[in-house]
Amino acid sequence: MPVPLAHVIALSAILFAIGTVGALSRRNLVVILMSIELMLNAANVAFLGFARAWASLDGHVMVLMVIVVAAAEVAVGLGIVIALFRNRESVDVEEVSLLKW
Amino acid sequence: MNAPQLDMAAIAPLAFAAFGALFVLLGEVWLTRRRTNEHFINAALSVLSISFLGLSVYCAGAAFSDGTTRVFDPANPMLSLDRFAAYSIALIGIASLLICFASISYLPQVGINHGEYYALLLLSTAGMFLLVGATDLMALFLGLELMSIPLYVMAGFDRRNLRSNESAFKYFLVGSFASAILLYGIALVYGVTGSLGFDAIRAGFPPGNPIGIVGLGLLVVGFAFKVASAPFHQWAPDVYEGAPTSVTAYMAITVKVAAFAALLRLLTQAFGPVTASLSDLFWVLAALTIVVGNVMAVIQTNLKRLLAYSSIAHAGYLLIGFATGTVEGYGAVLFYLLVYVFTNLGAFAVLMALAQGGRDCDTLDDLAGLARQRPGLAALLTLFALSLAGIPGTAGFVAKFFVFESAVASGQTVLAIIGVLGSVVSFYYYLRLPVQMYMSEAATETPRRHAATGELLVLAVCAVVVLFLGFFPSHAPGVLGAVRALEWARSSVAMLY
Numbered sequence: 001m002p003v004p005l006a007h008v009i010a011l012s013a014i015l016f017a018i019g020t021v022g023a024l025s026r027r028n029l030v031v032i033l034m035s036i037e038l039m040l041n042a043a044n045v046a047f048l049g050f051a052r053a054w055a056s057l058d059g060h061v062m063v064l065m066v067i068v069v070a071a072a073e074v075a076v077g078l079g080i081v082i083a084l085f086r087n088r089e090s091v092d093v094e095e096v097s098l099l100k101w
Numbered sequence: 102m103n104a105p106q107l108d109m110a111a112i113a114p115l116a117f118a119a120f121g122a123l124f125v126l127l128g129e130v131w132l133t134r135r136r137t138n139e140h141f142i143n144a145a146l147s148v149l150s151i152s153f154l155g156l157s158v159y160c161a162g163a164a165f166s167d168g169t170t171r172v173f174d175p176a177n178p179m180l181s182l183d184r185f186a187a188y189s190i191a192l193i194g195i196a197s198l199l200i201c202f203a204s205i206s207y208l209p210q211v212g213i214n215h216g217e218y219y220a221l222l223l224l225s226t227a228g229m230f231l232l233v234g235a236t237d238l239m240a241l242f243l244g245l246e247l248m249s250i251p252l253y254v255m256a257g258f259d260r261r262n263l264r265s266n267e268s269a270f271k272y273f274l275v276g277s278f279a280s281a282i283l284l285y286g287i288a289l290v291y292g293v294t295g296s297l298g299f300d301a302i303r304a305g306f307p308p309g310n311p312i313g314i315v316g317l318g319l320l321v322v323g324f325a326f327k328v329a330s331a332p333f334h335q336w337a338p339d340v341y342e343g344a345p346t347s348v349t350a351y352m353a354i355t356v357k358v359a360a361f362a363a364l365l366r367l368l369t370q371a372f373g374p375v376t377a378s379l380s381d382l383f384w385v386l387a388a389l390t391i392v393v394g395n396v397m398a399v400i401q402t403n404l405k406r407l408l409a410y411s412s413i414a415h416a417g418y419l420l421i422g423f424a425t426g427t428v429e430g431y432g433a434v435l436f437y438l439l440v441y442v443f444t445n446l447g448a449f450a451v452l453m454a455l456a457q458g459g460r461d462c463d464t465l466d467d468l469a470g471l472a473r474q475r476p477g478l479a480a481l482l483t484l485f486a487l488s489l490a491g492i493p494g495t496a497g498f499v500a501k502f503f504v505f506e507s508a509v510a511s512g513q514t515v516l517a518i519i520g521v522l523g524s525v526v527s528f529y530y531y532l533r534l535p536v537q538m539y540m541s542e543a544a545t546e547t548p549r550r551h552a553a554t555g556e557l558l559v560l561a562v563c564a565v566v567v568l569f570l571g572f573f574p575s576h577a578p579g580v581l582g583a584v585r586a587l588e589w590a591r592s593s594v595a596m597l598y
Contacts, residue, residue: 009292016285023278032274039281046288054295062239062297066284069246073277076253080273083257084266 008049015042029081029091033074040070110164111171111182114157114190115230121153122223129216143214147205147555150219151198154226158194161187165589170596172236178298179237188435188593189233189362193355196442197226199450199559200354204347206553207453211345211461213259221251221258222351229359236370238287238297241363245283245327248359249276252352256344268343272352275326275336283323289316299371308375317372321382324367327360330386330420331393334413338397341409346461349405350449353412358438361419365431368423369597376426383424384516390417391523398530404452405463407530408445411489414523415441421504421520425511428598432591433503439586440488440500440570447485447563451478454552454560468534470543478552479538481560488567490531491524496570499583 015038022035044063051059085091109116125146132142164171165187173180182190201219208214228247235241253276257269291297293313294305307313322333329337341349368376394414401407419441422434455462455471455478462468472479488495501524508517552560574583 012288019281023274023281029270036274036277036281039278040284043281043284043288046285047291050288050292050295053292056295058239058297059291062242062287062291065239065243069243069250072250073246073280076250077273077277080253080257080266080269083260084270087261087263087266 002052005049005053008052009046012042012045012049015039015045027093029084029093032093033077033081037070037074040066105174105176107174108171110160111173111180111234113160114182114194115180115227115234117153117157117160118194118223118227118230121150121157122220122227124153125149125216125220125223129220133216139214140209142216143208144205146216146219147201150223151201153223154194154198154201157226157230158191158198161190161194165191165593178300179240180231180234181236182234184596185362185366185593186234188589189358189438190230192439192442193226193229193233193358196355196358196446197222197351199446199562200347200351202555203350203450203453203559205555207345207347207456207556210456210458210550211259212459213345215258218255218258221255225249225251225255225351226355229355232359233362233366235363235366236299238290238299238302238371241367242280242284242287244363246280248356249280249327252276252348252356255348255351256340258348259345262343264343265345266343268340271336272340272344275340279323279326279333282319282326286316286319286321286323289313289319292316299367302371303373306372306375308378317375317379318382320367321364321379324360324364325386328357328364328416328419329409329413330416331390331413334390334393334416337413338401338406338409341412342403342405342463346405346449346453346456346463349408350446350453353408353449354442354445357412357416357419358442361416361434361438364423365434365594366597369431369594373598380424380426383420383426384513387417387420387424387516388519390414390420391519392417395523395526395530399526401530402465403463404465404467404534405461407465408448411527411531412445414527415445415489417523418501418504418520421508421513421516424513424516425507427507427511428591428595429510430504430507431594431597432587433500433507435590435593436583436587437500437504439590440496440567443563443566443570444485444488444495444497447560447567448482448489450556450559450563451482451485454478454556455549457550465533465537466543468537469541470546471538471549473542474549475552478560479535481564482538483535484564484567486531486534488571490528494571496567496583499570499574503587 019035019038026032047059047063164182170183172178228244232244253273256272259265293310294302326333394410398410422430488497491497491501505517570583
């Protein structure tokens, strides 16, 4: 028996919510990065669910694109985290506060 | 299966920018092996980038005057080069090209003379070209990411500087968060229409479906983050302040043009039938952005922060055009973007010309006594500040006039009044620049360097455009006549319908 579309979309909405809350409330840079990845993957789950419901290939292709883009984004993100860590020896966002107001 | 009929001319501007980036990377390796002088390498790579961007702009210009719509793959339309795309590409291309000119002397002055800078700039520009030409949500997302990812690196280009690190880090977090939101919006829109192409979405978007409405809302929020519209603007001042000035200029100018152009195309081509229901949303965004941008700019003492809040305020004026939802309003937006590019670029170019000895010129105090030491630069910065404020006789006035006129014509009088009041407030903080330059003296006098040729060229181009657009709205030749430029903008928008 195939999984109904509603379940797939509910799963993706829950993942997206967890990712959003994580990105907004966590203080460790690497955890925030992971939360953003979770948001992207929530969108991927939704794409796949909809692609099956519409019997269209666009969603599948889009998921491949998103995976590539997410990989590029993480590479750059980790690079930035390393640059920051070298100068500051910390990955806590609360301490990254030279620039304000 | 038949081979697809591809129209290579449709991707010519994009291809030139992308290949330019590869050539710059190769060129850097090749030149460094020969151990030539670092300044020479920097200048050579800059000239290489400028020539590739020049080719892109040339292709876009030809496509614009040609006026026909070219679709890369007609069987599966994802990317097209039409009048609208050509107008935006030309604008973005010219802005990037001028920033390359100004960077030749700026990068060595602040000690970040690395060749990757130009490669990243070209890649990001290629992303913008893709973004404004996209007629499919997949191409739109790719363009957005190709634009953003190099920019994260560029913001942190001064990697030994903590401020630059912090700027890159904040930009990365907010940018990728916004991309994720936008992507989820795309997923939901795909869910209700079963397609990613703009034409199919236009035909199949169900107006009352809650999932579709949430999807469209997430798309708009994603773009609101990218253009730094209130209440999604908090990142902009921090990021603009910490990044090297040339990168700040690039982010403030080209990203705004690309994101607004893409949003405009999305709202007309893909969501044309339901855009009218978004009018209230844009009303609120525009009013909030104008108020927040102008009020917060008043209390700034850092020049780059001041210009960041000023660019937030300008995003507010641009959103007025979106609140009208008419061809006139959208045409006024495109024209405003043209003026915004040259005015802001001029202001940033003055700041770049004032950077020296590894230090950016970025506080108001740095401007003290400038009028005596470098009267030319002081006069130019005054001109650009006045144009940003919208004093009659400058391009900024004409641009604001067209936007407010379109708002009144479509019955958004209150919004136009908020816009005018916002500009009145803005006079206060823009006039602080000339006051500082002409009326106060520096406590300790440091000798200032002479502006380099590249910077002078950029300043001259910007000053000519700002003055001509402001003084001769209907009589100047070519793009310098505001009325004709507005006609071009309107005709670009009209073909989207």
